[in-house]
Amino acid sequence: MKIGIVTTWFERGAAYVSRQFKDILEEQNQVFVYARGGEKFAIGDPNWDYDYVTWGKAPLTHAFTDINLKDFEKWIKEKQLDLVLFNEQKIWAPVLLCRELSVLTGAYIDYYTEQTVPMFGLYDFLICNTKKHHSVFDWHEQCIFLPWGTDTDLYRPENGVNEPERIRFFHSAGMNPFRKGTDLLLKAFSKIQGEAKLVIHSQVSIQSFFPELEQLILSLKSQDRLEIHERTVGAPGLYTKGDVYVYPTRLEGIGLTILEAASSGLPVIVPDYDPMNEFVDSSINGKVVKIDKFWSRWDGYYWPQCEVGVFDLTEKMQFYVDNKLSISQFKADAREYALLNFNWKHNTSSLNQEITKIRQIESKGFSEILIKAKNYDQKLFQRHKKSTKKLFSEAIEFNYPRAFMVIKKLKSMLRS
Structure with missing residues (x-):
């Protein structure tokens, strides 16, 4: 199976969560990462910049976790993805796009409000890593509970340490x-x-x-x-x-x-x-x-x-x-x-098998949730609009990076 993970991807807790999922899933699948645009990038960082990573284009708004849908769709089609796992995704448009493309969608549960809980029914499956989260989403017919864990080989005590003086x-x-x-x-x-x-x-x-x-x-x-x-x-x-x-x-x-x-x-x-x-x-x-x-x-x-x-x-x-x-x-x-x-490896030993059982949830009865999700997005888009000047600047930076850097240096020289 070809799996994509949509996530923050730099030195941050959320990125380490995504990396842990990637490490487990790639044991039996081909895994790609889509680093959301609009957040900090780790391009050139040897800890984060790999050939399986696509650095997303800047989105059209400042809304947190907004995604450039044209760029996102291109990524899905180029990688021929079967399934996309979202980490801390607050904007619903990318999830709805995946459904339109008949791509399975899943969410790692972290952030939610009383208003958004029903909207998680738009996902085909959910992954909960704490009993607390699972207690909220156990109504979902494909909710997977996997107790959280860590890399116990990486995080280990020092050898030969003496008794501390204090x-x-x-x-x-x-x-x-x-x-x-x-x-x-x-x-x-x-x-x-x-x-x-x-x-x-x-x-x-x-x-x-x-x-x-x-x-x-x-x-x-x-x-x-x-x-x-x-x-x-x-x-x-x-x-x-x-x-x-x-x-x-x-x-x-x-x-x-x-x-x-x-x-x-x-x-x-x-x-x-x-x-x-x-x-x-x-x-x-x-x-x-x-x-x-x-x-x-x-x-x-x-x-x-x-x-x-x-x-x-x-x-x-x-x-x-x-x-x-x-x-x-x-x-x-x-x-x-x-x-x-x-x-972590032990706690997620069943994940790859669970993934093979995931089926796309039928859209019957989704109309009300779809309307709520779209309205939710629109309010955030309106609240976090980008100016025409900002959008033009980002387009130049992405399409003509060298020219953008020259212009930026010239502006800096003129100011000084």
Whole structure:
């Protein structure tokens, strides 16, 4: 079978999700990637730029996940695709185009609202990687549940590491430290008693993100209790810089770093809220933190956000400081639990067989959903229009890249 994956394709969590699916599917199929235009491209990056990747043309609007339909249709026909799997697709037009072309469509479930849930019936099949997502979409007649996992060979503990002099708590803040709960972690860590250090990996400036915490950050740094790495780091990341992974996130579709950290041999501390707590057994591989409050997100995402209690977060972290002499065993238990439960190849061993059973769902009774999906798109297209000047500029850049660069340099020289 010839399969296409439509996705973000650069150093980002969503792209790693797509890559994991690609690796499994290509064991028995020919797989191609369509990197959506309008997002960041990794052209020339040896980690992402391969011959199976097509870098999509810029779409006609700024609407997130909009796709240039002419370019997309050309890709489908050139690759002679039988099936297209969409990752984090919010615009419905490409899905409807696939149906018109009699190409099977599937969605990896991540983002949805109460309004869009029924529209997922337009897909021929769905893939859910958490019990939480599956509970929303189990009405779909071809909904596949595959527990999430990770590459347990890539994410692994360091060999021959000695007992630490102090417990190192590691945290990944990514591109959005607020969503990841980095502010809550800093406040909780400042209350820890005993020998401990907090190591944070972020792709943005933590101090700029939380100006109100500047004095706390500077104080912890001056005491050599805080170490921050602000740069993009590819897999397998910086997990081996820690002994315990702390992730007081406010909202997750899955929580990729939880499994990566666990596979790297780190006990994990997460909110007692799904899907995060789906990956933690408090008696074996970590701790869960009590939730202080829930509230809805501004964009109407189906599930509410959560916020852990700083006091309980401090207590859960303090446990590992007080039991430092047992940290080697805690880490060994975390790794063993990951090998048993988070092995991606094992968890998806049935996927290729499941794919062969997928049939195109009949369009009977689709009229109402089709109208809703098209209206949904139109509202986003109107809200995120591109100017004629922008469209012309993108056309020149794509069709005449050298000329575009010359014009860009000339403009820069004239401004200076």
